Amino acid sequence: MFIRLDFESDEPIYTQLIHQIIEGIAKKNLSPGDPLPSVRAMAADIGINLHTVNKAYQHLKQEGFILIHRQKGVVIHPDGVAKADAAYMKQVQKKLRPFVAESICRQVSEEEFLKQCQELFNEFKEEGEKK
């Protein structure tokens, strides 16, 4: 797999795994219907416990990124991920809030902050176009 974990990070392993898979979808390395390794295979592959992988999968399932068929295994959600609604955008703002506040304290201009976001969008877009 394409998973890269940082075991020195403060960020929990299962959270890193969640983010990696979501990034994979954003970059279109993973497309609707694509299979993911079984919890045991993934765990063995990246050298962590089965339950840590399962925890990540359950989160991804609950948020609609993947489907878990008891028979067919784990796949990227065939219908695609649910589109953002007003509630989701509000949640995004809430999470971005502390970063904006601290940036203002550190005299980061609005333009410079937006540039950081744009760079990230470009990064995902370019990766997506390689496919």
Place this chain on the structure above:
Amino acid sequence: MFIRLDFESDEPIYTQLIHQIIEGIAKKNLSPGDPLPSVRAMAADIGINLHTVNKAYQHLKQEGFILIHRQKGVVIHPDGVAKADAAYMKQVQKKLRPFVAESICRQVSEEEFLKQCQELFNEFKEEGEKK
């Protein structure tokens, strides 16, 4: 004080306190040199433990938002907060990354995402101009 905590949130109390104070600085409700309540006064005021407040203050101190004089008490850093450097901006990008990735999965356009950031900047700016 102007502190509002959500005891139902997943976000730890001391982290919420940190963010509230940083927001206060961003909105210029708190200016360089302004005093903050003692750990005991703050704790009693918002109904939490002294050590939880102390933990927040220590973080704010380490990141240069406040100064702690053994005599004079706690004050917003008189010299202002250190300006963002390249390392800080890199760190910001790293933290924004998961939000951008998930937004892309949910078909949030770059323009819409940037709009959310702009709204936050405007919110802080307007609050700051009230003073």
Place this chain on the structure above:
DNA sequence: TAACTGTTATACATATAATATAACAGATAA
């Protein structure tokens, strides 16, 4: 039958979060 799937249960170790007391050294005000 054997090997695989997700799932569940139990147990354990460790770290973090939050609270509860208590005490210490230094400054300040009555």
Place this chain on the structure above:
DNA sequence: TTATCTGTTATATTATATGTATAACAGTTA
């Protein structure tokens, strides 16, 4: 000089989160 307030430190306890380790179960597939 007391008394009170300051930040700081220490210790203990409780609860929750994280991660690992086994084991088992029900269902599918080769």
